Amino acid sequence: MDTQYLENIESNVRTYSRSFPVIFDKAQGARIWDADGNEYLDFLAGAGTLNYGHNESDLQKALIDYIQSGGIVHGLDMWTDAKYQFFKTVEEILLKPRGLDYKIQLPGPTGTNAVEAAIRLARHATGRKNIITFTNGFHGVTMGALATTGNSKFRQAAELPAIGAQFMPYDGYLGEGVDTLDYLEKALTDSSSGLDKPAAVFFETVQGEGGINVASIEWMQRLERLCKAHDILMIVDDIQAGCGRTGKFFSFEHADIKPDIITNSKSISGFGLPFAMVLMRRDLDVWKAGEYNGTFRGFNFAMVTATAALKKYWSDDTFEKDIQRKGEIVKTRYQKLASLISDHGHPASERGRGLMRGLDVKTGEMADKITKRAFKKGLIIETCGHDGNVIKCLCSLTITGDELEKALDILEDSVKDALAA
Amino acid sequence: MDTQYLENIESNVRTYSRSFPVIFDKAQGARIWDADGNEYLDFLAGAGTLNYGHNESDLQKALIDYIQSGGIVHGLDMWTDAKYQFFKTVEEILLKPRGLDYKIQLPGPTGTNAVEAAIRLARHATGRKNIITFTNGFHGVTMGALATTGNSKFRQAAELPAIGAQFMPYDGYLGEGVDTLDYLEKALTDSSSGLDKPAAVFFETVQGEGGINVASIEWMQRLERLCKAHDILMIVDDIQAGCGRTGKFFSFEHADIKPDIITNSKSISGFGLPFAMVLMRRDLDVWKAGEYNGTFRGFNFAMVTATAALKKYWSDDTFEKDIQRKGEIVKTRYQKLASLISDHGHPASERGRGLMRGLDVKTGEMADKITKRAFKKGLIIETCGHDGNVIKCLCSLTITGDELEKALDILEDSVKDALAA
């Protein structure tokens, strides 16, 4: 594998090829192979983009059929049959059964496109400029989204200040026993707090990049009450936590709250294709024609696979239950690993919701020791959190029982090796 | 065709479905069909995204082969075989023969991702914040790109000021006989001009959305000299004008200039797939690992089709010459139409480079009259310019001679009908 060629020609900005310095060429389900034929179990799954695994066969078939039929690939935002089918399916399978009445915007095929559109719409609809975002939130790096993203790595590289958002502490940020919404509520009711009255609060129900930080049900419900009391919109960024990752299609269903605007991307196409969607409360659709645009708003391949994925996996609650069941398996094994590591004098803990789980080993150094060993043993697994201190599980939701056990066994071996090193 | 359903569920932000209110379902080459089987010639071609036409057969075959082989679809920014082939092909076919030595960044699959990355890199590399952009420039609508985009429609909808750029008049903006670079040069040499010393100038060699405004060779060469004299980077946004649209692969080749950074997107995949690329002078690659990211940086389908397209169309100069030849055909016919319209008391003119051509009929009202009639006659054609006053030709570069003549005939009929109305 001529990795040196790639090192030389690709910009230094590259990231994952540093952790996994091989050239991959095939993938199926939860498994991926490099050009030398080495097999890996994939616990990263496109950072949550491959919830149904690599090359899911029914989606692949739907896609090939569509291509062979001469269907439209790219149609700007024109109406196509694929779009019609997709919208119908979203309505029938996702919205109606949940009592949701949203309009749909396809804002461009990346998460950050959806974020820019969603927060701009919130500003447009309220006439206010400010967005409340939260510590450790990650929402993208284009300049509008960046204002809502906490990571200093991106913020510093921008050279310009990213404007339009103010940060508040996320649930749990100030430790046990501190309800961080006390600060938000105080600031909202105090006209000299420096908090500009926001258009919206914008948050992930489980923070992915931020370290698998889980907002409690009570915190989200109080946040919804605060929003209603102060006439502030609630936007849930469900780009990573959505599409079943937490055990429900929308991650906020656990809290029985109804966001005013929702951003989706990553796994919405189901097949790893670039795609994003903004759902908005019907009366918030104040957009005028063409006020937000982009060339790739209408990627029909993604609509074809998204439609197939929704029909296959979300027509009843079988898949939800299966995710929840597997989540419990990972939880139990991660807790066991946390105990094991703690017993060796490195305090560690487990957290998560559904199949979005993290093993917090407190330092990036320790986490790297473990994940490097795991890669050598055939497991692709990444870290997150402000110091890279949390070992993420973002395995495909369709992983088989055997694959899951094998992956967790590799992780356990890697932990043991790291502790012994 | 149940267009009412779509009207009801899709956000009001939708645009092209207002000009072409049908549901499309098939497309091939320069032709596209709606769900009732009506055929249209496509002079819009994904706003420059389908330079090789819809469903180009060799690209389609390469894509299906890749899918059936179980190749990686989505790999974040990991190394894959498809990326390796793509980078090699870019180097061998695009860079080396033109004496260019760039590094490659895949910044996310949309043009605006590439723009945000390119201008951020320019700021990062120079430590300066300001970007010079030009009247009627269009570079995307995420907040960083928006600062460089002139259209008030997008800027006003943002509610927040878009910061980080200053506008200068584009070539020809102040009429015949005014070299607009006089103002830029004066402002650069005058420390009290209000022009903050820029990191870069950022421009399209032919402005697409802005009205098919063509920068002259002399203007571009003087701009390059100004940049060098003042140690300012030059970024060419080749998202719409690149990939052969103007008769050369890179649109700046006509002027024999060498930009420091280039943005590409739209037709780079060749198949309408979301994809974008930033090329940067090797020494400007000051990115640190992960300072710019995004989920869909590594869309392998697009690399597969891009590789096939480059190999098929750009290995020699046959295709270039063909584009130039067809460009002359459109030019001649557009000039004839301009004369015809002018003869009826509506001053009109023609302009463009290669197959990126515009018929300026001075008012959006007249342009709409013509294009609406064209659509009814089976030609999809759009307008651009600040008032929608320019009828664009963005037909696929692979359009057949017969199709081209037929489309131009329809346009001529539509003009005549409009003039007679």
Added chain:
Amino acid sequence: MDTQYLENIESNVRTYSRSFPVIFDKAQGARIWDADGNEYLDFLAGAGTLNYGHNESDLQKALIDYIQSGGIVHGLDMWTDAKYQFFKTVEEILLKPRGLDYKIQLPGPTGTNAVEAAIRLARHATGRKNIITFTNGFHGVTMGALATTGNSKFRQAAELPAIGAQFMPYDGYLGEGVDTLDYLEKALTDSSSGLDKPAAVFFETVQGEGGINVASIEWMQRLERLCKAHDILMIVDDIQAGCGRTGKFFSFEHADIKPDIITNSKSISGFGLPFAMVLMRRDLDVWKAGEYNGTFRGFNFAMVTATAALKKYWSDDTFEKDIQRKGEIVKTRYQKLASLISDHGHPASERGRGLMRGLDVKTGEMADKITKRAFKKGLIIETCGHDGNVIKCLCSLTITGDELEKALDILEDSVKDALAA
């Protein structure tokens, strides 16, 4: 008194003439008279600008002598004898005895000029953009200062976002038992907190406009440690709390901390003349010639009276002790009033440091009831706090014992009347 004329010609922005709708024409010490000869005790004292009372006789004499001698009035920032004397006196009386080694900048004669200069210098010296400011902080309303000011009244009226600062909760903001610096420390050590590494923290030791909120000694000392640990500058805004108001010349002396930069204004001239000063750690003086300017940087009258005031009042600790003694008197009477009000079912409390004291009656409505009655009885006294809920004492520091008792008696009567109403 023809107040209607003034109402008609002066902009609606006027404020104090709404609370005190008379025309004043004479003043002496703690007393002020309106054009009809009515006398008032002045517990507002120019919002802390008249610490030595109106028309202090020795300062008045020094000023008249200077005028009659033909001294320079306005000299841009040229060197004058008055400036020389002032700088010498600052050094001898203020800096040397306190072990402080600062350079002096006269940035223009208003507090907001000093604030803009101080925070810009901090950015310039560190190369960082962000300033940490605190809830309920007030630092002025020009756009740079506004970014550090919490009041939504000013922030909303600006239409533009005020950029360059982030807010943190001030001491006590989240109630008893919450050390608000926990959040700042967490955010500083967490690279994904959304807190951009600041150039400086910027705070008032006692917040004036914000409601006489008093930072505890421990809080300020911990803040200084945090700044040192993270290489962040500390700027104390001593515009209202300085010049002896809290019982020490510099308000931060109570905490035995040494700010890197200090802003002074309001009472620094001693006579109510527009004047402001920035003190900066010698090595932080990275300004180049003329990088910050303004026409009225060199108002020599103010330097003359400032010199006289420093010499008369601050050559030994007599004055300090007198302020502290009077502060205790006000404290005792305010506590008594708080008890009285609380006994009537309106929870009230007292707080402050030195002669900067507040009686918090929880609502602006109650505070207005009391101060309106006080004005009718001959006491000028204002409210502060986010809802105007705190009745301020900003009496001149030179007020006589009899005047002080009389003013407090009037206030007590007003409270009783208000409670009885």
Added chain:
Amino acid sequence: MDTQYLENIESNVRTYSRSFPVIFDKAQGARIWDADGNEYLDFLAGAGTLNYGHNESDLQKALIDYIQSGGIVHGLDMWTDAKYQFFKTVEEILLKPRGLDYKIQLPGPTGTNAVEAAIRLARHATGRKNIITFTNGFHGVTMGALATTGNSKFRQAAELPAIGAQFMPYDGYLGEGVDTLDYLEKALTDSSSGLDKPAAVFFETVQGEGGINVASIEWMQRLERLCKAHDILMIVDDIQAGCGRTGKFFSFEHADIKPDIITNSKSISGFGLPFAMVLMRRDLDVWKAGEYNGTFRGFNFAMVTATAALKKYWSDDTFEKDIQRKGEIVKTRYQKLASLISDHGHPASERGRGLMRGLDVKTGEMADKITKRAFKKGLIIETCGHDGNVIKCLCSLTITGDELEKALDILEDSVKDALAA
């Protein structure tokens, strides 16, 4: 003179003490003396702040009388008798005779306070954010004003981008024969020009710091027509050019235009006291109580001297005519000097209006040579323009004929010396 002490303790930001490194201590009319008794003629006059000279005797007398009467010095923005007299005098002497109906805001005593207030009011009244400002404009350095100031020296030192304004070329900026308003008009009528529809245009009729650039009458009248046609406010910054400097009280009177908002400062007090004023069309006064504030809005000394100055100098047109007459004298002599310098191979030219005149010697080096020599010969005179290439005449308007001739003789000698060097 212990200038070394001052060098050591004063911040490096100091400017004028670099050109005139002596300690001044007395001044009268057009003359100023240093501490060693050396006399200088003052052609700088507080950069336009001392239009009536130093220590004008009637103003001095009015001030001393006021002080000795125990008048209010500082009264925040409360109503005082001095304010009443001032407002009446402004109305009777300035507004009514000119058919102007403005309301008055005293926004704090510096020009930059007035600028921040004026542009914020324009934004507030129109709901638009953008302000059109011009190349070489100087309007102050607090962050709001800085956005409208062209000098890179200040803009770079700010570290943050100054937002809220866009620059257009001032009259004459692009050389003879180019009407720079062509660009503004084009940009206003072109919705893709990148020019955000402005709240206001903001300009000096003669640019002081920018190099004594004189807007022609036609240019100003066309600008007014453009503003009316596009519903944009016109703000004239008359801080340096106002108060008679150009031969009329308001500098825009020459063009017979009526600005919507006017900023005044510098010479408005007449005595060098910090003071500023915003005049606004009555219906634009959308301020709510207290939306803009500042401690020193009500500096009564300045109102006392301002009232006396308006009454003495502006009750009839005698003074105007005298200024115009003297302006012609300076013009003639400056033209002669320009010829002289040009004859020596250094192209030079003269320009100005009234007693605001400049001798453009093309380079800062040449200008410095001349002004340094002048200072040694007893003339204080400064340079302006982007390279310090313009030798300004800002002599007091009350300068005697003899003093004026003497000063101009010194300047002529200095020019000759410089040319001979």
